[in-house]
Amino acid sequence: MAQYQHLPIYRLTYELLQQIVKQTKDFPREYKFTLGQQMKNEVIELVVLIYRANSALDKSEPISALLERVQVVELLTRLCKDMRILPTKGYATLVEMTESISKQAHGWKRAVEKK
Secondary structure (H helix, E strand, C coil), X not given: CCCHHXXXXXXXXXXXXXXXXXXXXXXXXXXXXXXXXXXHHHHHHHHHHHHHHHHCCCCHHHHXXXXXXXXXXXXXXXHHHHCCCCCHHHHHHHHHHHHHHHHHHHHHHHHHHHC
């Protein structure tokens, strides 16, 4: 078992967390502690799920939960853009990262299911 810190999906998810922290610091006060904090919590949960999936014998359940959480992050990101509290450039960066995480998780899930 590889250490989770060396997994590409972990590194990208950690970068996503850093980006979300940077993006949400400029949110208006009323959204910073609701939408902004929820986004941060969801991405922190993604990191935890990557750890769980990497260390579990049955990886399919944590990977499925990981894919679900990625969808939630994408939804929250879209909501922030639609409400015009997240600039288009920031939205594009976050969407690109979440799509890459989703693709990697789907690939990981397919590899697990083949075994």
